[in-house]
Amino acid sequence: MRVLGLMSGTSADGVDGVLASFAGPPRRPRWRIEAHHFSPYPTDLQRRLIALGQGQPLSSAELVELAEAVTEEQARAARACDPAGRASLIGCHGQTIWHRPPQQGRRGASWQLLQGPLLAELLGRPVVFDFRSVDLALGGQGAPLVPPADQALLGRCGGWRAVLNLGGISNLTLIPPATGPERHQAVRGWDCGPANTLLDLATRHFSGGQLAYDADGAWARQGRSDENLIQLWLQEPYFQAPPPKSTGRELFGQADLERRLAQLENRPPADALATLTGFSAAVVGQELGHGPQPVEMLVAGGGCRNGLLMGQLVERCRGLIVRPLAELGIAEAEREALAFALLAWWHVRGHRGNAPSVTGARKAAVLGLCARPQASAWPM
Incomplete structure (x- = not known):
């Protein structure tokens, strides 16, 4: 079955589309990536999404219009990735604008901006969306959802295998070994903390909005990081808490950046960026x-293109082989879109897509809602 996965991450820079085919047993499917395409968001839409994620109030009318705009961009990305309409199913994550993990007896909540039925009508195909709400209703974090897909797509090796995504937020998957006493353990995974969120916000700040990110860490390479400050930051509650845990811009956004820049005491921009880059890597190491x-x-993830960040990872994860996910056939920008294509396929196969060992949910469940176009009947 061909499925088109659509993913837009915390950075809100656009939509990655992956057209993939799946067959065989859900737990270990045969799969193939047939196409990938990245569709950037218009600059104004990205600006509005980031502002909303940072808590900027909007009227009901503005929220509806923003949801329509995001949905139309998802449709544009789908057509660009699959112009011949070969996919019989779409899996769309939507654009996260707010995420609240469970805490102190209060259930979690997460909002992915998307109008699923509208997307199904625009594309004329069924769309599986709203993947997080079932896990949240079962007491889970609702994130990360990709670790079970990582395990199904990548398989196991002789020891524990880690998969790191360097998006706006960094997150880890730990896949159990193929052999030995730990082979029966469950897959694990959690959000580590900031990867590109603080770096991108700081780059925009220091460049007066002229630069969206520090390409290859070139600006940060000109500075000197403050290791004492990095070690102080690593003592903060989120980094000391054990999994399951998840986070986003709500914790590591503009207000958090301003606090850290104040602690840097007006040091040169290059020093601040060097320190933030080192911090993103140190978080993973810890x-x-x-x-x-x-x-x-x-x-995987956009942070792979930051050579300084990758070098810092190797340095701070000593003794660990660090290599690109692309060596296993999944390019840095394809992983999450491919995962949501698989989650959509699992939905129609009735296969449970979350992992309680990752999210803390009371049980595993089939994820997502399916919106079908009304113009014609689509057998599933």
């Missing part, structure tokens, strides 16, 4: 201590 020690770490 978070690896919350689980079993992996033998290798496969890295």
Whole structure:
């Protein structure tokens, strides 16, 4: 079955589309990526989404219009990735604008902006969306949802295998080994903390809005990081808490950046960016201590293109083989869109898509809602 996965992450820079085919048993399917395309959001739409994620109030009318705009951009991305309309099913994550993990007896909540039925009508195909709400209703974090897909798509090796995503937020998957006494353990995963969120916000701040990100860490390379401050930041409650845990711009956004820049005491921009880059890598190094020690770490996400960040990862994860996920056939920008294509396929197969060992949900469940176009009947 061909499925088109659509993913827009915390950075809100656009939509990655992956057209993939799946067959065989859901737990270990045969799969193939047939196409990938990235469709950037218009600059004004990205600005509005980031502002909303940072808590900027909007009227009901403005929220509806924003949801329509996001849905139309998802449709545009789908057509660009699959112009011949070969996919019989769409899996769309939508654009996260707010995420609240469970805390102190209060259930979690997460809002992915999307009008699923409208997207189904625009594309003329069924759309599986709203993947997080069932896990949240079962007491889970609602995130991350990709670890079970990582395990199904990548398989196991001789030891624990880590998969790191360097998006706006960094998150880890830990896949149990193929052999040995730990082979029966469940997949693990959690959000580590900021990867590109603070870096991108700081780059926009220091460049007066002229730069959206520090390409290859070139600006940060000109500065010197403050290791003492990095070690102080690593003592903050989120980084000391054990999994399951998830986070987003709500914790690591503009207000958090302003607090950290104040602690940097007006040092040169290059020093601030160097420190924030080192911090993003140090977070991962420390978070690896919350689980079993992996033998290798496969890295994906936009942060892969930041050579300084990657170098810092290698330095701070000493003894660990760090290599691109692309070496296993999934390019850095394809992983999450491919995962949501698989989650959509699991939905129609009735296969449970979350992992309680990752999210803390009371049980595993089939994820997502399915919106079907009304113009014609689509057998599922």
